[in-house]
Amino acid sequence: MSAISASLLASLSTSVGGLVALKFRDRLHLVLGFTAGVLLGTVSFDILPELFEQAHRLGTNGMPAMIALVAGFLLFHSLEKFLLIHHSHEADYANHHHPDVGVLSALALIAHSFLDGVGIGLAFQISTAAGIGVALAVITHDFSDGLNTVSLMLVNRNSPRRSFVMLVLDAVAPVCGALSAGHLEPSASSLTLYLGFFGGFLLYIGVSDVLPEAHSNARLPTSIVLIALTTLGAAVMYLTVRLLG
Numbered sequence: 001m002s003a004i005s006a007s008l009l010a011s012l013s014t015s016v017g018g019l020v021a022l023k024f025r026d027r028l029h030l031v032l033g034f035t036a037g038v039l040l041g042t043v044s045f046d047i048l049p050e051l052f053e054q055a056h057r058l059g060t061n062g063m064p065a066m067i068a069l070v071a072g073f074l075l076f077h078s079l080e081k082f083l084l085i086h087h088s089h090e091a092d093y094a095n096h097h098h099p100d101v102g103v104l105s106a107l108a109l110i111a112h113s114f115l116d117g118v119g120i121g122l123a124f125q126i127s128t129a130a131g132i133g134v135a136l137a138v139i140t141h142d143f144s145d146g147l148n149t150v151s152l153m154l155v156n157r158n159s160p161r162r163s164f165v166m167l168v169l170d171a172v173a174p175v176c177g178a179l180s181a182g183h184l185e186p187s188a189s190s191l192t193l194y195l196g197f198f199g200g201f202l203l204y205i206g207v208s209d210v211l212p213e214a215h216s217n218a219r220l221p222t223s224i225v226l227i228a229l230t231t232l233g234a235a236v237m238y239l240t241v242r243l244l245g
Contacts, residue, residue, distance in 0.1 A: 003124040006135035007178035017146030018167035032214035033226035037233020039206035047199040065196030072200025102156030106166040117177020
């Protein structure tokens, strides 16, 4: 396996996740319930442990990364509210959703997928074994990236066609990242800050956008199902991280 073939598999995984979200868009509240758990699990079991592991290697306490996390949370909150206020004359401001918010969310996930591809490329430069290990983690994780990209586009009232375009960009991003890896050498400290910033972004969209929307019109029986799906999403990410290390 090479970095390019691994990134192509990651691209396929992203595509499948996004197509699942498109296929079941008529049951979007169920998809969103699961997505919220995936986002929570990603931050709790993947990003934060990696963040503190990187900080330990650098001999720091991780505080700069946690500041970056808060900055990511507040920056996306500010950008979202700016977009909503900017479009305040539109009826859908009342529901706190606007297509531009979905695009902004999708672009952040696309950037993350690009860095996933960079990670694959850099790992293969170390050794084939390291590359395969990183690739397996990314391939599994990218299914949820595709799912999240499409879900966040749809929940913010983007059309299925527009959501599909963003899914295509998300699927291509890991390949572009792997091809760029030979020209990029991010420092460990900058990666730690990035992890914190991206973790803050995921926390915000999970608790402010995805979870409230999933429960917005749910009665008690449906809410119980949604909570179970959110728990399942978090459990899936926990098992994924545990199995793939």
